[in-house]
């Protein structure tokens with residue numbers, strides 16, 4: 060066998076177990092420049108923006124101010140989620156820079172639990188402000204490795220490697236104490252900077268099968284060519300025209316590879332979504348139904364997303380929905 064093809068084979072095998080050679084420098088976007096992994100020296104990785112550049116790009120995007128009729132009023136109640144498996148947060152010594160959100164009691168072994176990795180807004184180091192939402196998702200039978208923990212993790216922001224640690228943890232089998240975790244069913248998800256971190260983590264990592272982007276998409280036009288390397292379905296849940304994610308999600312939705320299933324829904328909340336509402340509010344409901352459709356083939360959940368006339372559809376909840384290439 061030719062040395063080159065055996066090298067490639069080894070690289071593919073290495074990628075499949077998450078030990079690809081990481082990009083360690085600062086990523087400089089340039090057409091045709093596709094680094095091996097989504098790591099970068101800035102939080103959120105190659106799809107993200109440095110804090111220093113954020114102001115410039117926000118000014119350029121020119122979001123209008125104004126109504127956010129669906130933003131939560133006041134703090135929601137803490138619950139164990141509305142799903143069949145009451146859930147909670149756990150601290151796990153096997154993953155010291157994360158918080159795990161999972162059913163309190165491992166569900167029966169015949170219930171396969173998809174794994175989700177989570178990145179916080181601001182690529183922050185404590186998922187506490189998202190806990191109503193994350194507990195809600197977990198209560199439907201998901202194990203979530205959220206980057207960060209209460210009190211922080213001794214760094215100012217989280218990185219792609221922090222996020223990837225959650226995928227590696229699932230793959231290592233250490234998540235099995237929370238139930239029958241299915242590591243062939245991995246979603247990376249996050250809000251704002253954490254969403255870009257989720258997309259950077261999924262980039263060139265074949266273990267990741269779905270990407271969920273909350274209130275965010277790529278800021279810089281010069282980085283959008285990287286979307287060519289995204290080959291798994293992407294769902295965007297955005298907060299309407301006042302959300303900084305709005306103009307960029309409109310662009311990325313059109314630029315993702317031809318034929319790729321993409322979902323995009325907007326609710327008039329602004330950038331903050333409804334995560335703090337009881338059970339994560341309408342964002343909680345939308346994301347749970349998306350996941351139940353994707354991972355459990357739940358026909359009712361699929362109709363809630365795709366059929367405006369179905370009972371409890373996202374459209375009836377006042378989401379504006381656009382989607383393509385789903386069957």
Ligand SMILES: *[C@@H]1O[C@H](CO)[C@@H](O)[C@H](O)[C@H]1NC(C)=O
Nearest residue numbers: 166167168169170171200355
């Ligand atoms: C798991 O097994 C229990 C008991 O046999 C059954 O009631 C339940 O429907 C099964 N759940 C799944 C997801 O197969």
Ligand SMILES: *[C@@H]1O[C@H](CO)[C@@H](O)[C@H](O)[C@H]1NC(C)=O
Nearest residue numbers: 171172241242243244353354
């Ligand atoms: C794990 O997830 C994959 C992808 O959705 C699915 O095909 C497979 O049936 C799941 N395994 C189990 C045991 O449910």
